[in-house]
Amino acid sequence: xxxxxxxxxxxxxxxxxxxRIVQKLHLVPIERRLAALKEAGFNTFGLSTNDVFLDMITxxxxxxxxxxxxxxxxxxxxxxxxxxxxxxxxxxxEDVLGKRYLLPVHQGRAAENVLARTFIKxxxxxxxxxxxTTTLAHILEVGGSIVELVSDNALELHSDNPFKGNMDIDKxxxxxxxxxxxxxxxxxxxASTNLIGGQPFSVRNMLDVRQVADKYGLMLVxxxxxxxxxxxxxxxREKEWAENSMGDILxxxxxLADIVYFSARKLSSSRGGGICTNRHExxxxxxxxxxxxxxxxxxxxxxxxxxxxxAVGLYETLDETMISQSPTFIKYLVxxxxxxxxxxxxxxxxxxxxxxxxxxxxxxxxxxxxxGALAAAFFLCSGVRxxxxxxxxxxxxxxGNEVLSDAELLRLAVPRRVFTxxxxxxxxxxLEWLHxxxxxxxxxxxxxxxxxxxxxxxxxxxxxxWPHRLMEKFREDFGDSL
Numbered sequence: 443x444x445x446x447x448x449x450x451x452x453x454x455x456x457x458x459x460x461x462r463i464v465q466k467l468h469l470v471p472i473e474r475r476l477a478a479l480k481e482a483g484f485n486t487f488g489l490s491t492n493d494v495f496l497d498m499i500t501x502x503x504x505x506x507x508x509x510x511x512x513x514x515x516x517x518x519x520x521x522x523x524x525x526x527x528x529x530x531x532x533x534x535x536e537d538v539l540g541k542r543y544l545l546p547v548h549q550g551r552a553a554e555n556v557l558a559r560t561f562i563k564x565x566x567x568x569x570x571x572x573x574x575t576t577t578l579a580h581i582l583e584v585g586g587s588i589v590e591l592v593s594d595n596a597l598e599l600h601s602d603n604p605f606k607g608n609m610d611i612d613k614x615x616x617x618x619x620x621x622x623x624x625x626x627x628x629x630x631x632x633a634s635t636n637l638i639g640g641q642p643f644s645v646r647n648m649l650d651v652r653q654v655a656d657k658y659g660l661m662l663v664x665x666x667x668x669x670x671x672x673x674x675x676x677x678x679r680e681k682e683w684a685e686n687s688m689g690d691i692l693x694x695x696x697x698l699a700d701i702v703y704f705s706a707r708k709l710s711s712s713r714g715g716g717i718c719t720n721r722h723e724x725x726x727x728x729x730x731x732x733x734x735x736x737x738x739x740x741x742x743x744x745x746x747x748x749x750x751x752x753a754v755g756l757y758e759t760l761d762e763t764m765i766s767q768s769p770t771f772i773k774y775l776v777x778x779x780x781x782x783x784x785x786x787x788x789x790x791x792x793x794x795x796x797x798x799x800x801x802x803x804x805x806x807x808x809x810x811x812x813x814g815a816l817a818a819a820f821f822l823c824s825g826v827r828x829x830x831x832x833x834x835x836x837x838x839x840x841x842g843n844e845v846l847s848d849a850e851l852l853r854l855a856v857p858r859r860v861f862t863x864x865x866x867x868x869x870x871x872x873l874e875w876l877h878x879x880x881x882x883x884x885x886x887x888x889x890x891x892x893x894x895x896x897x898x899x900x901x902x903x904x905x906x907x908w909p910h911r912l913m914e915k916f917r918e919d920f921g922d923s924l
Contacts, residue, residue: 453774454774454863455767455770455771455773455774455863457767457859457862457863458763458764458766458767459506459767459859462509467495467496468491468492468493468494468495468825469495469825469924470492470493470495470825470924471924472822472823472913472916472917472924473913474493475493475821475822475825476822476909476910476913478490478493479818479821479822479909482901483889483890483900483901483902483903484814484818484886484901484902484903484904485814485834485897485899485900485901485902486499486817486818486821486827486828486829486830487499487829487897487898487899488901489821489827493825494821494825494826494827495824495825495826496824496825496826496827496861496865496868496869497827498794498826498827498828498829498853498854498855498856498869499827499828499829499855500829500855500857501708501768501793501794501855501856501857501858502705502707502708503707503712503713504857504860505707505708505711505768505857505858505859505860506711506857506858506859506860507711507712507751507755508711508754508755508758508764510754510758511711511712511750511751511754511755511758512751514750514751514753514754515747515748515750515751517750518745518746518747518749518750519746520746521740521746522738522740522741523738523739523740524740525740525741525746525749527746527747527749527750527753528546528740528741528746528749530749530750530753531544531546531716531749531750531752531753531756532544533753534752534753534754534756534757535716535718535756537756537757538689538692538693538756538757538759538760539666539692539693539696539702539718539756540693540696540697540720541696541702541718541719541720542718542719542720543718543719543720543721543722543725544716544717544718545716545717545718545725545728545729545731545732545739545742546714546715546716546732546736546737546739546740546741546742546743546744546749547703547714547715547716547717547732547736547742547743547744548713548714548715548736548737548742548743548744549705549706549707549713549714549715550576550665550667550703550704550705550707550708550715551576551580551705552715552735552736552742552743553703553704553705553715553716553717554576554577554580554703555580555731555735556717556728556731556732556735556736557580557663557701557703557717557728558580558581558583558584558586559584559731560727560728560731561627561628561661561727562581562584562585562586562627563584563585563586563627564584564585564586565585565586565625566585566586566587566625566626566627567586567587567588567589567621567625567626568581568586568587568588568589568626568627568628568629568630569588569589569591569609569614569617569618569626569629569630570588570589570590570591570609570629570630570631570632571590571591571592571607571608571609571630571631571632571635571643572590572592572596572607572632572635572636572637572638573588573590573632573637574632574636574637574665575637575835575895575897576895577630577632577665578837579894579895582837583894586627589617591609591610591613591614591617592606592607592608592609592610592635592638593606593608593610593613594610596608596635596638596641597638597848597849599638599639599785599787599788599796599798599801599849600780600785600786600787600788600798601788601789602788602789603789604642604644604675604679604680604789605641605642605643605644605647605679605680606635606638606639606641606642606791607632607633607634607635607638607641607642607643607672608643608644608647609629609631609643609647609650609651611647611650611651611654614629614651614654615654618654618658618660623658623659623660626658626660627661628660628661628662628663628700628701629651629654629655629660629661629662629663630663630664630665631643631648631651631662631663631664631665631699632664632665632667633664633665633666633667633668633669633672633695634668634671634672634675634791634792634793636668636793636831637831637835637847637848637849637851638787638848638849638851639787639791639796639849639851640668640671640772640791640792640793640794640796641787641791642671642672642675642676642679642791642792643672644676644679644680645676645680645682645683645691645694645695646680646682648695648698649698651698652698661700661701661724662698662699662700662701663699663700663701663702663703664695664696664698664699664701664702664703665703665704666695666696666702666703666704666709667704667705667707667708667709668708668709668792668793669692669695669696669704669709669759670688670692670709670759670765671765671768671769671792671793672695672792673688673691673692673695673765674688674762674765674766674769674792675769675791675792676691676695677691677762687760687762688759688760688761688762688765689760692759692760700719700721700724701717701718701719701721701724702717702718702719703715703716703717703718704716706748706751706752706755708793709755709756709759710751710752710754710755710756710758710759711751711755711758711858712748712751712752712755713744713745713748713751713752714742714743714744714748714749714752716742716752764858764859765858767858767859768792768793768856768857768858768859769790769791769792771856771861771863771866772790772791772792772793772794772795772856773790774863774866775790775795775854775856775866775869775870776788776789776790776795776796777790778870779795779797779870779873779874782870782874782877783877784797784802784873784874784877785797785798785801785802786798787849787851793853793855793856794853794854794855794856795853795854795856796831796851796852796853796854797816797851797852797854797873798849798850798851799812799813799815799816799832799850799851799852800812800813800849800850802816802852802877802880803815803816803850803880803883805880805881806883806884806885807885808832808833808846808847808850809833809844809846810884810885810886810887810905811830811832811833811834811885811886811887811902812832812850812883812885813830813831813832813833813834813847813850813851813852814830814832814833814834814886814902815883815884815885815886815904816830816852816883817829817830817852818886818909819876819882819883819909819912820852820872820873820876822909822912822913822916823872823875823876823912823916824868824869824872824873824876825924826854826868826869826872828852828853828854828855829852829853829855830851830852830853830897831847831849831850831851831852831853832847832849832850832851833845833846833847833850834886834896834897834900834902835847835897837896854869875916875919879912879915882908882911882912882915883908883912884904884905884906884908884909885904885905885906886902886903886904886905887902887903887905888900888901888902889901889902889903
């Protein structure tokens with residue numbers, strides 16, 4: 443699958459599925475889009491889907507489900523305890539991820555809550571290849587902190603580094619020696635690093651991290667939410683694994699971790715999540731948290747229909763044809779936009795295409811939230827809802843000062859088997875127009891700022907009248923078109 447060429451003279455992705463159910467989309471006029479932005483506080487999370495044309499805010503819970511998943515939902519066993527739906531999910535976890543003991547949770551951040559409350563005490567520090575927003579929030583809430591140990595070149599946004607998600611082994615060893623193992627509850631690896639462009643890690647790197655964990659007697663925890671796509675890119679980019687199956691690569695990676703947790707909203711095109719391990723003593727430490735926060739041990743806050751869909755979705759993760767659909771369309775979007783001079787994160791990763799907002803909006807200071815401003819501007823000129831992944835998604839320190847993000851990115855998520863090539867080309871066309879008119883984009887400032895995960899509920903406003911000027915330029919170039 444990885445080396446198939448579909449066209450004689452062009453490298454274009456091909457939809458390897460057929461459409462059987464459709465959902466109507468709306469492309470409202472630009473005046474309505476500006477009004478919608480104002481109502482949403484210039485935060486794309488606040489937009490109504492009635493005003494959104496293409497929803498590229500996330501791949502979480504919005505991947506297209508297969509006919510087999512939908513069919514499986516009809517056989518759900520709705521027993522409160524001892525459900526056979528859970529038995530099927532448990533078997534799928536063991537078959538695909540190689541872990542015997544499973545704790546179900548309602549989504550990935552629920553798993554993070556369980557892990558944080560079980561293993562982290564005040565003063566602890568968790569080393570990781572890179573943080574995710576909800577991971578950091580849960581660790582901070584229990585008094586811990588994090589340290590990010592990617593290599594320095596991982597933050598070179600435009601490069602040909604195939605595995606920017608790798609943990610720097612020298613940095614890891616130095617950190618453990620300096621901090622002491624008693625303050626390190628576990629090492630965390632994320633597949634793939636969401637906040638720096640959906641970048642994967644290699645199997646070789648995971649092996650090296652495991653070796654360090656063994657040397658110092660530390661647990662290794664894997665966030666496997668984007669594991670399928672990470673494995674797909676391993677197969678494409680790591681020569682030693684080019685001839686191996688997806689199943690081989692998945693089990694190799696998960697086999698190196700003491701605990702694996704995942705959001706099924708990403709991993710298996712469904713809802714819900716899970717925590718799994720082969721170590722019974724770790725299972726028992728976490729077990730009490732499930733009825734306390736999630737539900738009984740055989741449903742964990744999920745509907746049994748979701749559990750059935752997860753089981754089928756996990757097996758479908760072994761299908762390279764299915765997994766390839768998101769990364770190949772992302773690659774096309776990134777490489778086409780990059781060729782037009784639009785500053786993109788390269789190489790293309792997983793989850794979505796990422797625009798370098800610091801370079802796109804190089805006339806804005808970082809404390810003017812260029813990624814947030816770019817997300818608002820792009821919605822205004824296209825009706826496409828992307829997501830800010832920059833300082834708006836960061837936090838403030840104890841003194842109330844902004845912790846500036848390592849990168850300012852506009853993420854345009856490409857869920858599996860959702861968008862067509864013509865829709866992707868529309869995204870590229872509008873990106874190109876906005877890039878040509880980028881100096882019209884101004885900054886943002888907070889009007890309402892929640893203490894935790896502010897990017898979800900917070901509201902901002904423009905620092906000038908720039909949205910109106912951008913709308914006027916759009917009307918000048920496009921006339922009465924939407």
